Amino acid sequence: FLIIEGEGFTYKLDSLSGLFTSLKVHDRELLDRPIDFNLWRAPTDNDVPGVDLWKLERLDHTGTRAYEVTWKTAKPADAAAGREADGSEAPEAVEISIRQSVASMSNQPVLRMNNKVTVFADGRILLDVQADKDPEYADLPRIGLRLFLSGSMKKIRYFGMGPMETYIDKHHAGHHGIFKGTAASMQEDYIRPQESGSHYDCDFVTVKGKGLCLTAASADTDPDSTFSFNASVYTQEELEEKRHNYELEPCGSTVLCIDHRMAGIGSHSCGPELLPKYRVSADTFRFSFMLKPEEI
Template sequence: MDIYGYGGDFNKYDGSDNNFCDNGLISPDRVPNPHAYEVAYFYQNIWTTPANLQKGEITVYNENFFRDLSAYYLKWKVLANGEVVQSGFVNDLKVAPQQKANIQLPIDLKGICPCKEVLLNVSYKLKAGETLLAPGTTVAYDQLTLRDYQAPDMKLANSNTTNVAVKMPTVQVNDTSYLIVNGENFTIEFNKQNGYLCRYEVKGMQLMEEGSMLTPNFWRAPTDNDYGAGLQKKYAVWKNPQLKLTSLQQAIENEQAVVRAAYEMKATGAKLYLTYTINNKGAVKVNQKMVADKNQKVSDMFRFGMQMQLPKTFDEVEFYGRGPVENYADRNHGALVGKYRQTVAEQFYAYIRPQENGTKTDIRWWKLLNRGGNGLQFVAEAPFSASALNYTIESLDDGEEKDQRHSQEVAPVDFTNFCIDKAQTGLACVNSWGAIPLKQYRLPYQDYDFTFIMTPIYHEMK
């Protein structure tokens, strides 16, 4: 096994600050760390801002002091819900150093459905090679919004077939250990001891790893910056907020099964409510609601969301959101919104020491699929963040103090660990010895409400 050594790896006598001198922009093998892409974005010298986007007019600012933009050409694309629908080039960029110029692009939105989000991607590329840079190298880019994203209606409807009566799901309550929801070609089970969804089978396809559960999640494996600010101790109450089931109820409402679980969170004084609405095809709308005790003083949390484990065969990811590299609430400016297809294995980045990684933000929809294209799709009431790894949070967590570990030494698990979050606290990329995220990127102790829908994806055999 090959690892990159850092302070403390070589002997027990030398002074050491752990991996402090080995966590910069570039890893020892010259591979850019994920945060390098964000730095590269802010270091670029050509900037694009709206002038009159409805007429296709943009403003280009040349931040260079001593060269104009004649060495570059502009490439633009219009994307509707992530699909390229128009594109073009501007070969003659007449923008002097430290000057701005307006440029007209032949954009036409008339043929694009008003229901779709429309984005404009602009990139600036070299006409000819320069030193180490080949012709066509992108030296700057931006993404502008032509039409805002419209979140989907979160009303979960039954799937109706003409002249065929809806077959409502039924709830079996006489089992000692499980509350069982049966429907046409699906079975969903809830553990009566803790109220958690613990089995999800549709048309013979097991969508959850055996023995796993869909559980609330408020914790992440602390990052280097988290350790530097002591957040692994300050936020420790959220690692195990001592959830205790106080009520588990079920009903049939509007020809759908509804399961409601209520919890005390003894360590925080809050109340948590999980509501599951299940339609006739096995789609599940999940509502996670936390009501804080206004009289309690409790720390911020790392995240507000849920996690579940799927069989390892669900090893492909498709999503419409910011990518392709990992990104976080305060480190996502350089990640463009688009449609991406990746593997679960590609989500993990081997930082010098193990820690939280692989998250994507501003997700519109997310799919976890097997090789046959079957799996689960997730959508939410607003753009959300998500990750899918072959590593658990626990396996990447060093505990209260940094351990002398390396990412390559962490054994992957034999399932896909999926996290879906309303929000996750930022990374505080100011320094790694005390800075915490800016206020707008923190999650204070307060009320939260998060709704998402899980929809099975399966292809009929013909």
């Protein structure tokens, strides 16, 4: 394990996976499980015609492995992070370089990645992802991160498309704004459980409760770069397994998915396949997220 400590925070990163297993602020844990990369979603009705290929490729059973983890202290590279409010130079940050892959057992990696994690002196975490997808794999359901946050962190606040669920091909009924809710209220109550409750074109999302808070934001250099997210009391595995909404059982955590790309919904259950422009079909992905754990 690599342990990064600063004023009021202690983070732990597993050198075997290259993933954070613990985020503590003032000795209070935000994570119920390690953060991981996420390529899967509970199939929607419109996903069903193509889900057999996703299953054949075992996109629902991937894990992350680290081949090399190195670290150094350095001055923050970006001007905003590198200066204090009074204009003085900021303290050194910890830069962690990680060579990783995302794969299922006995299959070739779906993603090969060269990522960089920067932990700043104020506790912010910058994740820069450079991922190359094996072109033999089909389009992905999504690509992003999944966090199991403390179940006490129930309150959600975000700036993006809302207030209802919105996707890249399903957002014209929504509008941009700051919206609030809870992890339980953001889950759409479909009779057959499935992927739902995502919010498209977001700048930030904050999850908080019982004095703990996590803010996630896009940190791409492109000022127009945004992300999608959903928050739920159910895991995607639970949503996929149960056939009726009344059978669902909360997992005890607040499940936060932050997506660089989320596939559209489409109409393939009774119509054509999802249009190419709404698919997660690139062979190269470059994106950055900023995470800020804190006690409030």
